[in-house]
Amino acid sequence: MNRALVVIDVQESFRQLPDWEFVSEPNIVRQVNRLVAAARAQGELIAWVLGSRPGSGTVFDPARGYVRLMEGLAPLAGEPVITKTAHNAFTTTNLHQLLTTKDIRGLTVCGIRTEQCCETTTRIASDLGFDVVFATDATATSPIPHRDAPADLPFSQLVQDPRTLGVADIIARTEYALAGRFATIRTVDQLVGG
Template identity: 45%
Template sequence: MTSSTDTALLVIDAQESFRRRADDWAATANPEVLDNIALLVAHAREVGDPVVWITHSEPGSGGVFDPAQGFVRVISELGPRESEAAVTKTTINAFASTDLHERLQGAGVRRVVICGIRTEQCCETTARVAADLGYEVEFVTDATTTSAIPADGTLEAVSGDDIMRRTESILSARGFATIVRTRARVGTAAV
């Protein structure tokens, strides 16, 4: 990975595995997530920031995250390029089970822009770890998504929108990340 800037876009788990969970995907809290990720990717390419495509894998699980099933690949509409870095993780954060930190360090990256799927899981956890590693973190919440957590008898249901707002609040208030919106990040007026 080479970089002409100190910023990298991390696209986390924007992969076919999630679309294979049809009911879950249909109930996503942010139906515009793929459009917003595409805007961030186009902007990063335009300004020369490296794009890192991160996928989640659960080898041997037999589920949608098992690479043997064929769904551990970036959603094709996002148009990943062969020249762009790609890492596959087996942990919730994108650093623990990959060489992502070494790649970013080698490219001189000091700031990461985070977007992707599962706002409160892989995206938030990666943001926290990135902050702990010393990166400036921009968290583009409207370029992330999640789905509701249903009640389970002991806990109340939590809507996807509530999860996304909570994640924003915690990351910002606790100093893990600066919260930005897609159109502000790419420099276009809100639609």
């Protein structure tokens, strides 16, 4: 089966957010590069995906200059870099067409955020008929404040709120939701060897 590695939103935008200090996988670039090296060695396609919100004025607005891969990540010639404006990597891009044109039926998903863009892409990919592996420790997320938390509190205070969902809980919930339904859960070591 032809496979592809889909690297989602491992971009400088996230390093500009106040929650980056609390990220689950500060070595996300290293983890992604391990998967990239293995995928290249196997002759697999690598699709790089960037999240963009044009005109928003946020760090996801391309005009701000942060919608670019994190330092240390470098696509090779022929590896597509795709920009999306939705949470998943399919809806607002030509990713599905690109994959099916190359007869790719298996995907490995990694990137930022575990429970948001990575999980959503995984679910859609599964619905589209792809065999998906979710590289759990090559994803990253940050704590999620409770929906009723005051919006004006600094993030350093929000993480102290016992209602804030911690990264370990977010990752576990994502793994439970995806495993056996939408994807196979694997670590980078399991995928490329320790």
